[in-house]
Amino acid sequence: MKKVKIYLFRHGETFYNEKGIFTGWKNAKLSPKGMKSARKIAMKLKDKKFEIAFYTRLSRSKDTLKEVLKFHPECKKLIKDDRMIERNYGILNGTSHENFIRKFGKEKYDKIHRGFDTKAKGGESFAMVEKRVKSFIKDLRKILKREKKNVAISAHGNSIRLFRKIMEKATREQAIKWIIPYDKYYEYSIKVKNLKIVKKDKKFIEKFVNLYINIIDLEISEKPNKVKIKERYNQIKSLLPHYPILFEDLNLLYKIFNKLIETKRRKNILEPSFYAFLDWTFEMLYKNKEISKIELEKLKDWLSRFNLEHMKVPILTSNV
Secondary structure, eight states, rough: OOEEEEEEEEEOOOHHHHHHHOTTSOOOOHHHHHHHHHHHHOOOOOOOOOOOEEEOOHHHHHHHHHHHTTOOOOEEEEEEEEGGGGGOGGTTTEEEEEEEHHHHHHHHHHHHHSSSSSOOOOOHHHHHHHHHHHHHHHHHHHHHHOOOEEEEEOHHHHHHHHHHHHTTOOOOHHHHOOOOOOOOOOEEEEEEEEOOOOOOHHHHHHHHHHHHHHHHHHSSSSSSSSHHHHHHHHHHHHHHHGHHHHHHHHHHHHHHHHHHHHHHHHOOOOOHHHHHHHHHHHHHHHHOOOOHHHHHHHHHHHHHHHTTTTTTOHHEEEOO
16 A cells, blocks of 8 residues: 655735735735745755645645745646635625724624634635535545645645645534644645556456457457457456456556557457457546546557557547
C-alpha cells in the first residue's frame, strides 16, 4: 500500500481581509503582506514534492499557487476547481464587518459569520460549502487512486475549514472555532493501492495471450473455423471488463499488447482482426478510465513504436 500526500494551504491576505470586509466571491487582490505570506508558504513547501495542483478562479488562489510553484518544476498538471472556492456571502460580499455590526449587532454578525446553517441572502452557509467540498474530496480520492501522485491545493479559509472538518472527522462546534492562518499548510496522507504485476496478473497475461495466439492459429489455418474464432474473441472480451486493473495501470495493458505484437511478428502476419481487437480494447479503456495528459503521450508513443499511428483511438481524438 502506497501513501500519497495532500498539501492544503490558504491564499495570502488580501486588501479586503486587512480592512475587515466580507470577501466571499469578490476577486480581492493579495496585499503586500499577503504576498509575503504566499512566499512564506512557498518556502515551507519547498522541499515537498507534488505533481498536481488545484486552484480556484479567484486571483488570490492563483497568485499564491504561482509563488509556490516557483520551487516545483515537477508539477505539470494544474486543475481549476471552484468547489474549493471561498464561501459566498451573497449580498454581503464586499461589505464591511464593522458596518454590519453597527447596523445589526454583534450577535447577528456572529451568527452570519460563524453559524453553521446560517447564510446571508443569496449566499452560502457552512453546511452548503461542506456539501461541495465533500464532492471535491470524493473526486480527489479518485484522482489520487488513479495517478498515485502528491497534490497541492491553493484554497480559501472557509473551504479549508470544511475540508479539515471532513478529513479530520471534526464536529461542527470544533470547525467553527478554527482560525485558518495565511502562512500554514495542512498535510494529509491517503493510502492507495500500488498496482504491481503480481502472480495473478502474470497468469492473466498468459491466459489472455494464449487465447489470442489460438485465434491467430485458427485464422491462418487452411480451413479457418469461424465459430471457434468467434468463441475465442468472446472469451477475451468477457475477460477485459472484469479485470479493472487493466484500466488502472496502462503498463499492464502495454505488456499484453507487446506480447501479442511479438507473437504476430514471429508468425509474420498482420490480419485486420488484430486491429479491430485493438480498436475495441482502446474503446473499453476510454469508457473505463480518465486518461491523464502524461498517459496520453505515453499511449501515442506506444502506438508510434509499433507503427500503429493510423489507428483511430477514441481517447486520442476526444476533447480531454
